[in-house]
Amino acid sequence: MARFFGLGNYSEESFQAFIDNPDQDRRAAVQELMEAMGCKMLRMEFLRGSIDFIIEVEAGSFEDIAAIKMAVEAQSVGTIDAFEVIDLNAIAKKAGVASSKYTPPSS
Secondary structure, eight states: OEEEEEEEEEOHHHHHHHHHOTTOOHHHHHHHHHHHTTOEEEEEEEOSSSOOEEEEEEESOHHHHHHHHHHHHHTTSEEEEEEEOOOHHHHHHHHHHHHHHOOOOOO
């Protein structure tokens, strides 16, 4: 399974819902969503600053994460930016092969 990070911001409506019900367990709600999609939530933290929360998830594919993002955002909960953890060394090796075969434009 691949690892992903989600950085998100809650909508005004979501913050009002927190004020109205401050005891709700958002981690449990997110955990249930992840499990329903075949994903595993590794952690979720609430942040101070321009980002409201960060989630670390294991998922079978980016499409799983994109589907979760679409479903959450469609309900006006807020916005989520999804990032996939990569193997930079493997990418650099492939870039070396690509660089050796690429001819840049010339005048």
